[in-house]
Amino acid sequence: MKIYIKSLFIFLFSLSAFATQTDYLIFDRPEDFMDGKFQSAVLSSKGKIYTGKELKPTEIDATAVWSLLELAEEQVLIGTGNRAKLFLYNKGKLEEIFQDKDPDRIAISELALGALGEVYFSVIPKSAVYKMEKKNITKLAEPNLPYIWTLLPLDKGELLAGGGPKAGIILIKKDGSFSKILELNAEQVMNIIPAGDNNYLATTARPAMVIKFQLDGSYQVLYSFTQEEVRAIKLLSDQSLLIAVNQGPSQPPTAGEPEEEPPPSQETEEPQAPPPPQAPAGRAIVFQLYPDRGLKQIFALKVGTIISLFGNEKIGFFLGTDDQGRVYQIFPDQEETLLSFDTGTGRVVSFAGTKQEIHWLGTAQPARLIKIIPNPQTSYFQSNTIDLQIPARFGNLTWKGIGNIKFETRTGNTKDPDSSWSNWQEVKIKKPAPETGGISSPLGRFIQVRATWTQPNAEIHQIKISFQPINQNHFITALGINIPNSQTRTSSNQRTSSPNQSPASALKQTQISWRVDNPDQDQLYFELFLRKEGDQNWTKIASGQELNQNQYQFDASELEDGWFRIKLTASDSPNNPEPVSFQTEKISYPFLIDTTKPELEFKITNGIISGTAQDKTSAISSLEYALDEKKFQPLSPLDQILDDKIENFELKLKGIQKGIHQIRIRACDQADNCQVKSKEFNLQ
Known part of the structure; x- marks a missing residue:
């Protein structure tokens, strides 16, 4: 029996039929590592793992952190749902500083920083836009736009707002007055960014478009996609566009219907906000759109969606997803993608930081503010549970990389590790080759491997585990x-x-x-x-x-x-x-x-036929007689059962006429060897 396993997706190749030949489990491609868990570790699309950054979460009393805005070092604003609360996190302390009084408004969908340090934020549904100066918060406007997803502060205290459900772009002036600049043939406006020379870029959902427009209402469609929405957009230094699109069912990002306000004495559950903002389920792609060269695909998720985008060409672009709460980092000018953060939550919804560094993540389900800390004390990678199909004995673990890395394994015979599994056991280093160690874990059908390190420059390029499936009895x-x-x-x-x-x-x-x-x-x-x-x-x-x-x-x-x-x-x-x-x-x-016929002897006396059938090998299986030209009929032995090698029989002939007759007797054994004898007799 021979099983060869080359990745964590477990490709099984029946190469030969040798149960005692050594087989190998090899991790050396990104997909081999992808199903595992990462802590303070980064996975490269080149199949390498190296030290990342530490994630320090703070639980937020909400269902989701919809929006984030960094104000200063260790100071960040947190927009949440489902009660439209605004929190200030300041050097480890969390303070609620705002909640919309309208119970129908249940989420703070966007936070934006103005040119003079003022903060704008939008609350949905029945959208309202607020202005915050220090901790003084005032309502700026209530545009005729039920949902606002994007805010772009302009000069002179003005800002642009975009949303839906009838895709519109509104200019809000410093005094709170507003006017509609554009109403597009789409459901939602998802993003607005500046594009220089009094031009702006906007993206839409259902249909998914990228448009360029000016404040006078003139616009042109730069590209229309077959996907459901253009989730986010960035303008690069070469004037190309980085565009994140999602494909999925047409589910507009609405906040749902709030419950009626109960009488003061009645206790009810809190109204539930939707996932912020709800990205269509399905495949997600990041394109680079060149003005004169068309599209180039630079990233794709087979499952899941892209919910948020942060960064620039210097630090890379971070993609928040609902793919197990993972954050991917892409560099458009490099052929490398990183799995930078593994939050283990449902969705990464929002980011905050500076042009030089990312500092914060916001998640949903559960709602957490996650601080990103450089230089972690410990990093680790843990593989998923690998099914070898049959129990196996394990030999060596060999790895390629840089630095001192501690490897451990555990084994069991259930798909999900439980108390029946072995404990984690360290791989014992064999000299003189420090990159090879003996696996101590016992025989098992399933195995996991874990790598832990503390050195900031450590890297893992390949993990190779030798094993021998047990010989199964036939x-x-x-x-x-x-x-x-x-x-x-x-x-x-x-x-x-x-x-x-x-x-x-x-x-x-x-x-x-x-x-x-x-x-x-x-x-x-x-x-x-x-x-x-x-x-x-x-x-x-x-x-x-x-x-x-x-x-x-x-x-x-x-x-x-x-x-x-x-x-x-x-x-x-x-x-x-x-x-x-x-x-x-x-x-x-x-x-x-049995090839020998039975012996058969009989005599006839006064119309009575008596005799014996005998076989040397097997029992007599049938006795029959036939009178004159009639057919054979059964003849019963004296003991009434045919089960012996010797059977005696007797037959009294009745009701036949006097004269000469012929009787035939047939005896057969169990192999159907048959003996037939006949005699004539004269009945007086």
Whole structure:
């Protein structure tokens, strides 16, 4: 048996049938590592793992952190749902500084920093825009736009707002007055960013478009996508656009209907906000759109969606996803993508930081503010549970990389690790090669590997685990003997073929067949033996290649009469040396070889026929008589049952006319060897 496993997606290749040959589990591609867990570790699209940054979460009393805005070092604003609360996190202290009084408004969808340090934020649904100066918060405007997803502060205290459900872009002036600049043929406006020379870029959902517009309302569509929405956009230094699009069912990012406000004395559950903002489920792609060269795909998620985008060309662009709460980092000018953060939550919804560094993540389900800390004390990677299909013994773990890394393994026989699994056991380093160590974990079908390190420059390039699947026992599940066109028996009262046929020629074509359950498809060596009942020794009649078709035909006509058994042995020794090889055997039921007719004697006295039928090998199976030209009829023995090698019989003839008659007696044994004798008699 041979299983070769090359990745964590477990490709199984049946390369040969050697249970004792060493096989390997190899991690050296990004997809091999992807299903594992990462802590303060980064996975590169080049198949390397190296030290990342530490994540320090703070639980927020909300369902989601919809928006973040960094004000200063260790100071960040947190916009949440489902009560439209605004929090200030300041040097480790969390303070609620705002909650919209309208119970219908349940989420702070966007936070934006103005040119003079003022803060703007939008609350949905029944959108309102607020202005915050220091901790003084005032309502600036209530535009006629139920949902606002994006805010862009302009000069002179003005700002642009975009949203839906009828995609619109509104200019809000310093005094709170507003005017609609654009109403597009789409459902939502998702982003607005500056594009220089009094131009702006906006993205939409359903349909997914990128448009360029000016404040006078003129615009042009730069690109229309087949996906559901353009989730985010960034303008790069070469004037190309970085565009994140999502494909999925048409689910507008609405906040749902709030509950009616109850009487003051009645307690009710809090109204539930939707996932912030709800990205369509399905495949997500990041394109680079060149003004004169079209699209270039630079990143894709097979499952999940991109919810948020942060960064620049210097630090890379961070993609918040609902792919197990993972954050990917892309560099458009480099052919490398990083899995930078593994939050283990449902969604990464928001980011905050500076142009030089990312500092904060905001998540949903659960709602957390996550601080990003450089220079972690410890980093680790833990693989997913790897199914080898059958239990295996483990040998060495070999790794390629940089630095001192501690490896551990654990094994078990259930898909999900539980108390029946072994404890984590450190891989014991073998000298003189420090990159190779012996695995101490016991035999098991499932295995996990964990790598832990403290050095900031440590890297893992490859992990290779040697293992040997156990040799699985094989079983002979059926063994049968068939003599064509004959009546033979596997016991004294069971027929296996049609009656009344001579076995003389049939014995030359005696067919032996069998079935084997061979789970690991080992090459088997068969031997076939014959023994007469009552004897002690077996006689080999065939072996090796002549038995490879699970059947064998032999000439049984040369055997003496009697009851025999067949024994079949099967060994997987061609592939498995001692002591791991298995040999199994099966012995057939007795089968009969009988080529001799019974002896038959009888006499007739005064119309009474009496006699004896006798066979040396098998019991008399039938007695019959026929008078004159009539057909044979059953003749009962004196003891009323045909089960002995000697049977006596008597027949009183009644109701026949006087004169000369002929009587025929037929006796057959269990092999349908029949003896017929006839006599004439004169009935007076």
